[in-house]
Amino acid sequence: MIEFGHLTHVGLRRELNEDTYYGDGELGLWLVADGMGGHEYGEVASALAREAIVREVRGGASLAQSIRTADEEIIRASRQRGDALPMGTTVVAARIPQAAGAMTRFEVAWVGDSRVYLWRDGQLAQLSQDHSYVQDLIARGAISVEQARSHPHRNVVTQALGVTDPQQLNVETMSGELGVGMQLLLCSDGLTEEVDDARIAAILSRLDCSAQECVDELVSAALDGGGSDNITVVLVRRV
Numbered sequence: 001m002i003e004f005g006h007l008t009h010v011g012l013r014r015e016l017n018e019d020t021y022y023g024d025g026e027l028g029l030w031l032v033a034d035g036m037g038g039h040e041y042g043e044v045a046s047a048l049a050r051e052a053i054v055r056e057v058r059g060g061a062s063l064a065q066s067i068r069t070a071d072e073e074i075i076r077a078s079r080q081r082g083d084a085l086p087m088g089t090t091v092v093a094a095r096i097p098q099a100a101g102a103m104t105r106f107e108v109a110w111v112g113d114s115r116v117y118l119w120r121d122g123q124l125a126q127l128s129q130d131h132s133y134v135q136d137l138i139a140r141g142a143i144s145v146e147q148a149r150s151h152p153h154r155n156v157v158t159q160a161l162g163v164t165d166p167q168q169l170n171v172e173t174m175s176g177e178l179g180v181g182m183q184l185l186l187c188s189d190g191l192t193e194e195v196d197d198a199r200i201a202a203i204l205s206r207l208d209c210s211a212q213e214c215v216d217e218l219v220s221a222a223l224d225g226g227g228s229d230n231i232t233v234v235l236v237r238r239v
Helices: 042-058 063-081 133-139 197-204 211-224
Strands: 002-009 019-024 029-036 088-095 103-111 115-120 123-126 172-179 183-187 231-238
Touching (some): 002 019, 002 211, 019 042, 019 231, 029 042, 042 088, 063 103, 088 183, 103 115, 115 197, 123 197, 197 211, 211 231
Antiparallel strands (some): 019 029, 088 103, 115 183
16 A cells, blocks of 8 residues: 655745645556746746646656646647746656555656655665755865765756756656555755754654645755745655
């Protein structure tokens, strides 16, 4: 069985929530999209991404192809609106078929800096790798992971749907096995900006709490940390 919880919050410093999410245990699809571009841009882009990905996956398309189709539709919509600035969104998505047996396969895909983590036996591992300026600096050895947390350009993404040239769009994917008691966490950077991995792991380790209670506590922790951005959290737990 799959149990999941979900919540989005505008945060404490923004007037508009440009994040969106989706969760459907029957379809086996969960996603988080973090829109960008300002009023009437980011929230439109993230909603378009959600709708396109859900429709395409339901129609039998792969996760990666569904994300590429969403990218095309965001670009098309932006052109039709005559927008002076492109609207864009990050996205992270997970597909898990109906759970059966001790282990079941999962697939994740992402563009941008929204993240997916795997929690297992008290340990939290980041599966996705941010498409961001600071991640490029980390990869080159120019800064440490700790320095990246306070870097002035830590929110600059290098890949986003609707913004990156489609020929250069990097839809990264990976797959693995999800056993009973393991959890997948999908989130926008509004969570990871305010709550470090150790705190996230500690909250997910509270197995006396439901998935929704863990999600609620994660969002509360992000708000307590400053709530500088929109916060969206989806937690998928194999039970």
